[in-house]
Amino acid sequence: MGIYLVIWIFVLGQLTSFTYENIQVAIIELVLITAGVLLAHGLARNIIQVEDTIESLAFGEIPGRATFLKDAAEAIKVELTRCRRYNHPLTVLVMEPDSETLQKGLQRTLQELKLNLATRYTYARLCQIINEAARRTDMVLQQSKKGRFIIICPETELHDSTILANRIQAIAQENLGITISWGVAAFPAEAITFDELLHKAELKLLSPMARFLPLSKESNGLDKEKS
Numbered sequence: 001m002g003i004y005l006v007i008w009i010f011v012l013g014q015l016t017s018f019t020y021e022n023i024q025v026a027i028i029e030l031v032l033i034t035a036g037v038l039l040a041h042g043l044a045r046n047i048i049q050v051e052d053t054i055e056s057l058a059f060g061e062i063p064g065r066a067t068f069l070k071d072a073a074e075a076i077k078v079e080l081t082r083c084r085r086y087n088h089p090l091t092v093l094v095m096e097p098d099s100e101t102l103q104k105g106l107q108r109t110l111q112e113l114k115l116n117l118a119t120r121y122t123y124a125r126l127c128q129i130i131n132e133a134a135r136r137t138d139m140v141l142q143q144s145k146k147g148r149f150i151i152i153c154p155e156t157e158l159h160d161s162t163i164l165a166n167r168i169q170a171i172a173q174e175n176l177g178i179t180i181s182w183g184v185a186a187f188p189a190e191a192i193t194f195d196e197l198l199h200k201a202e203l204k205l206l207s208p209m210a211r212f213l214p215l216s217k218e219s220n221g222l223d224k225e226k227s
Contacts, residue, residue, distance in 0.1 A: 001034055049128070123147065125176060133168045148205075150198070158186040181205055 008026050067075075083090045097105070130140055130149055139152040153161055161184045169180040183204030191197045 001030060004030055004033055122176060122178065126172060126178075126180075129171050129175065130168055133164065133171060158184060158189075161186075 079090070082088065127140070127142065127149065130151065134140055134151055135153075137154055138156075141150040141152070142148070143150065151161075151164070153164070156164075165180075165182040165184060169182065172178055172180050183201040183206075185191060185197045185200035185204065187197055190200050
């Protein structure tokens with residue numbers, strides 16, 4: 001906007017008169033230029049976000065990744081030299097999928113790949129949403145086997161964690177169209193070890209009504225004793 005105004009005033013202003021019509025045209029052009037810049041900026045941010053997500057998916061941990069034959073020449077040479085020197089056995093096994101059944105297998109693999117990629121993308125986006133909503137002091141962890149995220153919030157009361165959970169749930173619903181279940185447990189009112197806190201939070205995750213149950217007398221007594 002500043003560049004456009006400088007050009008219009010000091011360059012175009014010397015060639016044309018400052019009439020009412022020219023000012024109207026300038027305002028319209030300024031609005032269009034500003035809107036175009038904002039749209040381009042938003043598009044660039046979304047493209048970068050998608051690229052980062054795809055990169056994390058593409059270069060993530062892939063078990064059983066094979067080395068290309070041309071890159072393993074030195075390792076093969078070393079292994080054969082060792083076998084010759086110590087007279088150890090060695091075999092070379094060659095495997096290739098059957099061309100007749102490959103097409104049928106590709107159709108099934110394609111469906112599984114689409115589902116797996118969509119699942120990994122959703123988890124990656126959800127992880128980004130959680131990290132953006134959490135504070136810098138919060139620890140965001142992931143249980144890979146269960147597909148769960150754990151957020152450890154230091155110096156945070158139960159009410160504040162509830163607000164954070166609801167905010168993440170709303171963002172995930174708006175951006176991904178998914179519903180997030182959550183449970184939270186407080187130290188030291190409900191437990192004094194991490195495993196116990198995690199267990200209590202998981203119970204509330206499975207039974208959402210437990211979030212709103214009052215703390216037991218034992219928990220209150222423990223809270224006072226620890227205080």
